[in-house]
Amino acid sequence: AEYEWTFQTSETAGEPQFEMKEQWAENVEKMSDGRISIEILPVGAVVQANQTLQAVKSGILQGHLTDPSYFTGQNPAFGMIGNLVGAWSDPYNFLDYMNNGGGEEIYNKLAEPYGVHLIGAAATGLESLPSSKPIHSVEDMQGLKLRAPEGMVYNVFEKAGATPVNLPGSEVYTSLEKGVIDAADYTVFATNQSQGLHEFANYPLYPGFHSLPMVAVSINNEIWNSLPGDLKAILSTSVDAMAYKMVGQLKTRDLEAVREARKDPNIHVIDLPAEERAKFRAIAKKEWKDWADKNEITQEFYNSVVSYLENHNLLKAEDGGSADQQASTDSQS
Amino acid sequence: MSSQSSSSTPPETPEGEQDQSVAVRSTFDRGVVWVARRVAWLVFIAMAISVYEVIMRYGFDSPTSWVHETVVMLVAVTFSLSGPAALASNKHIRVRVLYDSVGPRFKLWLDRFNDLVTFLFCLGMSYAAFTMSWTATHNPMGEWDLERSGTSWNPPFPAYVKTIIMIALIVMCIQSLIHLYQSVRGKPAQPSDDLGAA
Amino acid sequence: MSIADGTLLMVGAIFALLVTGLPLAFITGLVALVFTFGWFGPMALPLVTTRVYGFVTEYALVAVPMFVLMASLLDRSGIAKDLFNAMRVFAGRLPGGVAIQTVVVAFFLAALSGIIGGEIVLLGILALPQMLRLGYDKHLSIGVVCAGGSLGTMMPPSIVLIIYGLMASQSIADLFTAAITPAILLMGSYIAYVLVRCLRNPKLGPPLTEADRAETFANKWQALKAIIVPGLIAFMVLGSIYGGVASVTEAAAMGVFGVLLAVLLRGELTLKTLHGSLSQTLMTCGMIIWIGIGAATLVGVYNLMGGNRFISQVILGLDVAPIVIMLVMMAILMVLGMFLDWIGVAMLTLPIFVPIVEQLGYSPIWFGILFAVNMQVSFLSPPFGPAAFYLKGVAPPSISLKDIFVALLPFIAIQICMLAVLLIWPSVAMWPV
Ligand code: NA
Ligand code: NA
Numbered sequence: 001a002e003y004e005w006t007f008q009t010s011e012t013a014g015e016p017q018f019e020m021k022e023q024w025a026e027n028v029e030k031m032s033d034g035r036i037s038i039e040i041l042p043v044g045a046v047v048q049a050n051q052t053l054q055a056v057k058s059g060i061l062q063g064h065l066t067d068p069s070y071f072t073g074q075n076p077a078f079g080m081i082g083n084l085v086g087a088w089s090d091p092y093n094f095l096d097y098m099n100n101g102g103g104e105e106i107y108n109k110l111a112e113p114y115g116v117h118l119i120g121a122a123a124t125g126l127e128s129l130p131s132s133k134p135i136h137s138v139e140d141m142q143g144l145k146l147r148a149p150e151g152m153v154y155n156v157f158e159k160a161g162a163t164p165v166n167l168p169g170s171e172v173y174t175s176l177e178k179g180v181i182d183a184a185d186y187t188v189f190a191t192n193q194s195q196g197l198h199e200f201a202n203y204p205l206y207p208g209f210h211s212l213p214m215v216a217v218s219i220n221n222e223i224w225n226s227l228p229g230d231l232k233a234i235l236s237t238s239v240d241a242m243a244y245k246m247v248g249q250l251k252t253r254d255l256e257a258v259r260e261a262r263k264d265p266n267i268h269v270i271d272l273p274a275e276e277r278a279k280f281r282a283i284a285k286k287e288w289k290d291w292a293d294k295n296e297i298t299q300e301f302y303n304s305v306v307s308y309l310e311n312h313n314l315l316k317a318e319d320g321g322s323a324d325q326q327a328s329t330d331s332q333s
Numbered sequence: 334m335s336s337q338s339s340s341s342t343p344p345e346t347p348e349g350e351q352d353q354s355v356a357v358r359s360t361f362d363r364g365v366v367w368v369a370r371r372v373a374w375l376v377f378i379a380m381a382i383s384v385y386e387v388i389m390r391y392g393f394d395s396p397t398s399w400v401h402e403t404v405v406m407l408v409a410v411t412f413s414l415s416g417p418a419a420l421a422s423n424k425h426i427r428v429r430v431l432y433d434s435v436g437p438r439f440k441l442w443l444d445r446f447n448d449l450v451t452f453l454f455c456l457g458m459s460y461a462a463f464t465m466s467w468t469a470t471h472n473p474m475g476e477w478d479l480e481r482s483g484t485s486w487n488p489p490f491p492a493y494v495k496t497i498i499m500i501a502l503i504v505m506c507i508q509s510l511i512h513l514y515q516s517v518r519g520k521p522a523q524p525s526d527d528l529g530a531a
Numbered sequence: 532m533s534i535a536d537g538t539l540l541m542v543g544a545i546f547a548l549l550v551t552g553l554p555l556a557f558i559t560g561l562v563a564l565v566f567t568f569g570w571f572g573p574m575a576l577p578l579v580t581t582r583v584y585g586f587v588t589e590y591a592l593v594a595v596p597m598f599v600l601m602a603s604l605l606d607r608s609g610i611a612k613d614l615f616n617a618m619r620v621f622a623g624r625l626p627g628g629v630a631i632q633t634v635v636v637a638f639f640l641a642a643l644s645g646i647i648g649g650e651i652v653l654l655g656i657l658a659l660p661q662m663l664r665l666g667y668d669k670h671l672s673i674g675v676v677c678a679g680g681s682l683g684t685m686m687p688p689s690i691v692l693i694i695y696g697l698m699a700s701q702s703i704a705d706l707f708t709a710a711i712t713p714a715i716l717l718m719g720s721y722i723a724y725v726l727v728r729c730l731r732n733p734k735l736g737p738p739l740t741e742a743d744r745a746e747t748f749a750n751k752w753q754a755l756k757a758i759i760v761p762g763l764i765a766f767m768v769l770g771s772i773y774g775g776v777a778s779v780t781e782a783a784a785m786g787v788f789g790v791l792l793a794v795l796l797r798g799e800l801t802l803k804t805l806h807g808s809l810s811q812t813l814m815t816c817g818m819i820i821w822i823g824i825g826a827a828t829l830v831g832v833y834n835l836m837g838g839n840r841f842i843s844q845v846i847l848g849l850d851v852a853p854i855v856i857m858l859v860m861m862a863i864l865m866v867l868g869m870f871l872d873w874i875g876v877a878m879l880t881l882p883i884f885v886p887i888v889e890q891l892g893y894s895p896i897w898f899g900i901l902f903a904v905n906m907q908v909s910f911l912s913p914p915f916g917p918a919a920f921y922l923k924g925v926a927p928p929s930i931s932l933k934d935i936f937v938a939l940l941p942f943i944a945i946q947i948c949m950l951a952v953l954l955i956w957p958s959v960a961m962w963p964v
Pocket of ligand 1: 683
């Protein structure tokens with residue numbers, strides 16, 4: 001092939017997203033008539049998940065398909081754009097915002113100084129929340145020991161009254177099982193179900209409400225700039241195709257897993273009521289505002305995303321007023 | 334058994350630490366061991382704050398946001414600096430089948446070869462670590478800006494640990510250069526306390 | 532250069548450098564560095580140190596210095612000696628009794644923790660010198676410590692099975708359930724081996740004489756009192772995990788805390804003891820962690836070179852019966868296990884092997900157990916046997932690496948037999964799942 005690249009993902013090879021990313025690479029090869037050949041490697045194969053940004057910049061990797069939240073420590077905007085907690089209730093809205101609402105432009109403004117170019121954004125779908133205690137309301141989150149990784153999740157749940165615990169992913173399974181933590185910000189429902197997490201975290205919240213990680217498909221900036229227009233178009237189009245396919249396939253998998261879980265009398269799948277979701281979003285919105293103050297890009301993103309959500313009537317008026325008040329009394333209590 | 338030439342020094346121990354006799358090859362190595370023994374207290378701190386976290390979380394329902402990251406950082410620093418310490422006291426594990434079965438002259442040549450290779454290795458690693466540490470302490474515009482962990486507490490630990498790794502490798506570079514100088518001059522490496530064959 | 536040539540060159544370079552007596556950590560690291568430079572150019576060099584960063588910040592490794600410190604403190608205080616004297620009293624006239632008890636202790640430690648380094652260091656500091664003091668055969672004692680200490684990654688909670696479950700998207704609960712029987716069988720086989728050898732030749736594990744008995748404890752009651760303190764420590768670690776008080780890694784820190792309290796209560800806690808233990812901890816880490824660092828750098832480069840694709844082509848190029856493919860995969864795991872630590876082997880092979888296993892119609896849970904037993908072998912197999920290195924880090928100086936590897940051969944044979952049993956009768960593992 002004219003171009004031979006290695007891209008690292010943020011999943012292990014067993015996860016369905018990994019297979020979808022491999023299919024994307026195959027698709028690119030077909031569409032480019034063999035001019036581009038991309039090898040997809042699982043998480044940690046070359047460098048740790050939070051080191052791929054530097055690896056792509058320095059040319060060790062040519063690109064990555066990853067959750068930008070891993071790079072929050074280099075610029076908070078990565079965490080904010082990568083996973084705006086509580087903002088999205090439908091992944092298609094997020095994709096629309098990235099493609100047509102100005103999201104990708106802002107992301108590239110952020111990423112290009114770091115030597116990478118965003119080809120396009122995808123999303124994994126809304127993560128469920130495995131919990132060993134029933135959560136029917138924001139009130140029920142009081143004192144909940146919840147594992148939260150890097151990014152915004154920790155602060156938002158803290159504001160919602162929960163007690164976040166900072167544990168690495170590899171400790172989640174045993175810590176939930178033994179009761180060290182009550183709940184975890186972890187991954188999508190189907191994966192939790194297949195790992196047997198729901199046997200003890202038997203009050204999973206589904207559909208999710210808190211976390212929608214972006215999958216940033218990026219390439220080394222110099223390579224991107226040197227590509228002819230037709231190959232650029234092939235890459236962009238193929239990422240968009242993957243993004244829509246990914247959302248659909250993951251949802252199908254989740255729904256199958258939910259059906260399976262419902263058959264088990266010990267597992268109680270909880271759907272957080274709309275008014276509670278609104279309360280949670282109101283709390284999250286305040287955190288967005290705090291993050292907006294961090295730098296120019298976070299401010300620009302905040303303005304852009306809030307105006308998109310408002311224009312599309314996704315921050316319903318009744319959410320704002322009463323829920324805001326409710327939230328402030330909650331967080332004071 | 335190693336044969337010691339007349340120029341070799343007996344195992345040296347830092348003052349006041351006779352209980353821990355360790356064969357070191359140079360004054361610089363002795364300093365490295367001295368510092369490393371103090372660095373070891375980081376493990377104690379890591380233990381103490383882990384227990385604090387468990388008590389606060391289990392007993393008082395108020396886990397900290399800082400313990401886990403700090404523990405990982407302290408242990409990472411300990412691991413990094415344990416490399417020069419082991420090099421100083423010739424504790425790195427090696428296969429000694431050939432080394433122990435040859436005469437003193439050939440042994441010296443093996444020392445020279447190993448010291449040279451170790452030096453070149455540490456030199457290459459130091460260069461790589463310098464690049465890594467530079468990226469972790471500067472933003473894309475080349476301004477001073479520490480890489481942080483990205484958590485709610487958001488400490489600049491990645492920048493610290495990467496810089497410590499660089500320092501450890503540079504120290505190992507200097508150590509192995511001194512070793513090389515010694516073996517070229519004909520002073521054999523002080524064998525570690527591993528006297529068995531293999 | 533093709534990846535096949537590159538692989539051969541790597542293995543050749545490692546063996547050539549091994550002979551010169553260069554430290555193992557520098558051998559793998561150097562090969563990684565040279566291949567990064569040669570294959571990708573100077574701009575890729577930070578890859579090697581980024582792997583170092585990734586390795587030293589691995590959360591699972593936090594338990595390693597904790598276990599070393601715990602063991603060192605037990606050893607420097609009188610607790611360890613009391614414990615093993617007491618065990619000897621209880622062992623009575625059974626030849627090899629203390630070795631058998633060591634395996635049992637190792638098994639209970641294995642149920643507490645999921646990593647190997649700590650347990651081997653613990654047993655290497657506590658049990659090994661005591662067995663040697665009691666006149667036990669050197670090779671038998673070493674084998675028991677290393678093989679027993681490796682059980683931690685077989686018996687739940689096991690970090691090997693957790694990582695397998697995460698990488699293969701399999702139920703960790705099912706993996707844990709399936710692992711219990713093989714883990715118990717392994718423990719049983721080790722005990723049986725010790726028993727058979729010592730019954731045939733009691734000199735290998737001399738039973739207690741009346742004169743010895745007078746030296747240690749007057750009676751079983753006194754011996755029992757000596758066990759109370761270590762028992763409380765074990766309870767503290769175990770209780771904090773199973774009581775949901777601490778995570779698996781935090782429990783190691785709780786264990787150190789417990790030992791410190793015990794040493795304090797016995798009036799043996801001095802600044803010198805603590806400082807000495809901490810110094811020993813750091814030195815031991817230097818020996819064992821840097822070997823892991825070297826291996827970690829090698830895996831990163833090999834993956835980037837396309838090593839995992841190469842392995843997959845080798846397997847998919849075969850046109851043979853499914854069970855033969857399984858055997859080939861076992862052979863590859865075993866060969867890689869000679870050179871890399873288990874996490875490297877997992878990274879390199881699982882993304883390729885698990886889909887093939889599923890395609891062949893076998894259970895990935897069963898394969899996970901086979902993988903875990905294979906990794907038991909890899910801990911002991913030369914030239915890179917982490918269990919041997921962990922033990923070398925703390926064993927008396929008179930014990931060489933060669934002694935250790937020779938001692939491990941019969942135990943490797945037992946593990947391979949267990950692997951064969953599981954390959955022939957999968958239900959040995961799978962019956963409870
Ligand atoms: Na275990
Ligand atoms: Na091995």
